[in-house]
Amino acid sequence: MEQQKRYGHFDDQHREYVITDPQTPWPWINYLGNEDFFSLISNTAGGYSFYKDAKFRRITRYRYNNVPMDNGGRYFYVKDGDTVWNPGWKPSKTPLDFYECRHGMSYTRITGRKNGVEASVLFFVPLKKWAEVQKLTLSNQSNETKNLKLFSFEEWCLWNAATDMENFQRNFSTGEVEIEGSTIYHKTEYRERRNHYAFYHVNTPIQGFDTDRETFVGLYNEFANPDAVMEGKPRNSHAHGWSPIASHYIEVTLAPGESKDFVFLLGYIENEQDQKFAAPQVINKDKAQALIAELNTTEKVDKAFAELNAYWDALLNIYKVKTGNDKLDRMVNIWNQYQCMVTFNFSRSASFFESGVGRGMGFRDSNQDLVGFVHQIPPRARQRIIDIASTQFPDGGCYHQYQPLTKRGNNDIGGGFNDDPCWLIFGTVAYIKETGDFSILDEMVPFDNQPGSEVTLFEHLKISMDHVIKNLGPHMLPLIGRADWNDCLNLNCFSWDPNESFQTTENVSEGTKAESLMIAGLFVVTGKDYVALCKKIGKDAEAERMQQAVDSMIEAVKKHGWDGEWYLRAYDFYGRKIGSNECEEAKIFIESQGWCTMAEIGADEGMVAKSLDSCKKYLECEHGMVLNNPAFTKYIYEYGEISSYPEGYKENAGIFCHNNPWVIIGECIAGRGNDAWSHYAKILPSYVEEKYQTLHKVEPYVNCQMVAGKDAYKPGEGKNSWLTGTAAWMWYTVSEFILGIKPDYDGIRIDPCLPETATDYTVQRKFREADYEITIHPNGAQKGVKSITLDGQPVAGTVIPYSAGKHTVEVTM
Numbered sequence: 001m002e003q004q005k006r007y008g009h010f011d012d013q014h015r016e017y018v019i020t021d022p023q024t025p026w027p028w029i030n031y032l033g034n035e036d037f038f039s040l041i042s043n044t045a046g047g048y049s050f051y052k053d054a055k056f057r058r059i060t061r062y063r064y065n066n067v068p069m070d071n072g073g074r075y076f077y078v079k080d081g082d083t084v085w086n087p088g089w090k091p092s093k094t095p096l097d098f099y100e101c102r103h104g105m106s107y108t109r110i111t112g113r114k115n116g117v118e119a120s121v122l123f124f125v126p127l128k129k130w131a132e133v134q135k136l137t138l139s140n141q142s143n144e145t146k147n148l149k150l151f152s153f154e155e156w157c158l159w160n161a162a163t164d165m166e167n168f169q170r171n172f173s174t175g176e177v178e179i180e181g182s183t184i185y186h187k188t189e190y191r192e193r194r195n196h197y198a199f200y201h202v203n204t205p206i207q208g209f210d211t212d213r214e215t216f217v218g219l220y221n222e223f224a225n226p227d228a229v230m231e232g233k234p235r236n237s238h239a240h241g242w243s244p245i246a247s248h249y250i251e252v253t254l255a256p257g258e259s260k261d262f263v264f265l266l267g268y269i270e271n272e273q274d275q276k277f278a279a280p281q282v283i284n285k286d287k288a289q290a291l292i293a294e295l296n297t298t299e300k301v302d303k304a305f306a307e308l309n310a311y312w313d314a315l316l317n318i319y320k321v322k323t324g325n326d327k328l329d330r331m332v333n334i335w336n337q338y339q340c341m342v343t344f345n346f347s348r349s350a351s352f353f354e355s356g357v358g359r360g361m362g363f364r365d366s367n368q369d370l371v372g373f374v375h376q377i378p379p380r381a382r383q384r385i386i387d388i389a390s391t392q393f394p395d396g397g398c399y400h401q402y403q404p405l406t407k408r409g410n411n412d413i414g415g416g417f418n419d420d421p422c423w424l425i426f427g428t429v430a431y432i433k434e435t436g437d438f439s440i441l442d443e444m445v446p447f448d449n450q451p452g453s454e455v456t457l458f459e460h461l462k463i464s465m466d467h468v469i470k471n472l473g474p475h476m477l478p479l480i481g482r483a484d485w486n487d488c489l490n491l492n493c494f495s496w497d498p499n500e501s502f503q504t505t506e507n508v509s510e511g512t513k514a515e516s517l518m519i520a521g522l523f524v525v526t527g528k529d530y531v532a533l534c535k536k537i538g539k540d541a542e543a544e545r546m547q548q549a550v551d552s553m554i555e556a557v558k559k560h561g562w563d564g565e566w567y568l569r570a571y572d573f574y575g576r577k578i579g580s581n582e583c584e585e586a587k588i589f590i591e592s593q594g595w596c597t598m599a600e601i602g603a604d605e606g607m608v609a610k611s612l613d614s615c616k617k618y619l620e621c622e623h624g625m626v627l628n629n630p631a632f633t634k635y636i637y638e639y640g641e642i643s644s645y646p647e648g649y650k651e652n653a654g655i656f657c658h659n660n661p662w663v664i665i666g667e668c669i670a671g672r673g674n675d676a677w678s679h680y681a682k683i684l685p686s687y688v689e690e691k692y693q694t695l696h697k698v699e700p701y702v703n704c705q706m707v708a709g710k711d712a713y714k715p716g717e718g719k720n721s722w723l724t725g726t727a728a729w730m731w732y733t734v735s736e737f738i739l740g741i742k743p744d745y746d747g748i749r750i751d752p753c754l755p756e757t758a759t760d761y762t763v764q765r766k767f768r769e770a771d772y773e774i775t776i777h778p779n780g781a782q783k784g785v786k787s788i789t790l791d792g793q794p795v796a797g798t799v800i801p802y803s804a805g806k807h808t809v810e811v812t813m
């Protein structure tokens, strides 16, 4: 293989990925903020900030899919004599003498050096604060005194990120700002119904400013060479309409060896209706000033940064593995868990592939994300479960998405995705197993957020199961509805009109008969969980009732869902097989193999082993397992969006990383550790880091949603990084099924499934009020625990009974 160019490397000690070349194959981003105030930041300081909801409370403006790429961000311009440069290289793109971007846990540090001056900016959102801190340190590393001109730059978004991009006839007349001292306030629409404003502050007197974009940049210039910066002269412009911005101008003199800190603060404030104004037309700035006062010195900011680091120390101390294999340890201990927090926070709303305006929080997505996050901050997971369940309908169906700001169902995509209800059981069971908190089942939760409609959460789980049972098709398999997990397998859509959405168009004329084997497997897996939960809380009759439904589903799959070498994928509207050897294309699909093997359907008859073998034979390639094989080469009216994608991309035979773990877990349950590991390592970022640098394109420290499959033009190319269910599933797979540390109602179940080559390893696991140090001795076994001791005493079975305190566990396989 040819030597790949490298753009960076891991620094495990600092939990950072260090980017050493600004011209990465695609912007490599990070996320700042953990609750309420969030920012996206690329390795060249591009990106934007928002409060809670990337659509409705966008604070700064960003331009997606622009030329040049990654346009808009927080830019610092240093003018040193005739040279203008930026520490993050963009937007001036002046070649730097040194460049480095360190993406860490909820912070990013970008450092640039030019002609003996270093500018290093630390970006982060302090815990519980509605503000992004940008601590800029300017140092003179030369032998002469430097007289520098420093310009900051942010561009305001007019709050609603969707209308900001389209309603120019209005937008160009609404922009309003105030300037007071070193603070620029953005108050567009504050005069009317908004009770929020934003501000951009610096903790030093300024020698000028700009708030009108055209005045600062010059109408025919670019961010690369704004007029004010190139001339070294701010215009002190006051925006009225058009595009308001915020730019501070500071003159800085640095003796040789001297350095100075500047704390910039981008903040968001909400005022009560009767507290909005200090005087007519003048906003009440009390809260802004209070926030500034908390973060206006280097010491205060350093302290807030230390708190953020301590917060991450604590989060990452909950599950820590030591295998001696750095590539595995860094993903388990750092990056996979970090990505889980990010997906929990954002669902699929805001990334460099999700514009933040199109999609809110997904019902199924959020339930899955929760499984990767629940061990980190259980109370937030609890609240999330209640929020999600509150968007359900009385018949168990639900909105497919909801808006984070209002927590209300968002009707853009409607409902009718028939896998959705099952995921509520998946999420809730994971929460109870982690916490032992059964009281969540008694919480009163409304339907469609309607006050007065509340029933217990347990009742929501029950109607979720019933929703599947009440929607069975001619083969007694679950009706698919709009789609199941695969949003693009639209078997009841039937569209020839390019102006119709695959997601919402529905052919209902003759009733909908399409059935899903993926939901069948999901129903069996979550049904078994539901039965166990019912038994646990003494609802034996309900357990019995659901066990029968699960048994019937298993029979239906064996009878109508088996194709000979693998599980079928679905029956279409006309009752024809999908994902069968009889089909011309797409003879086998991954989703039903994953779910039916996890459900162990037909294990005794050899179905599970055959299905897993078929995945290896037909789906696996160098970069992972593809979704279906062979790819569709033409559009099929009866199948919908899946066949709209060119071969090898997205749901049409892409490596949709999200579902690889399903098969890997199937392998683990079947005890095939070698196969499980080889599938896992193929999509584990640290294992493919070198090819990730160029072929793969997107960030080498997190999973992406999709890698182009073997039928694609460029197999191995990654897309849609960061916000993907892959994060939670990779975590669930490695933490519980490969390393085998599984929270259970009464304790921790130990059941690893490893490659033969695995050596002894130790997991540090905080669990409820306990702290376990678990050492596993695999002895070359792929599966099967022979004996366990807890604090030196033998334990019967594979569950370590829970008790608070510190414990040592030894496991021999």
Ligand code: BGC
Pocket (backbone or CB within 6 Å): 487, 488, 503, 641, 650, 651
């Ligand atoms: C994508 C899916 C996605 C869906 C959401 C489709 O175009 O391929 O991955 O879930 O849109 O609306």
Ligand code: NOJ
Pocket (backbone or CB within 6 Å): 348, 362, 364, 365, 484, 485, 486, 487, 488, 651
């Ligand atoms: C992305 C969506 O967010 C997720 O809900 C869906 O399951 C996958 N695409 C597959 O279509």
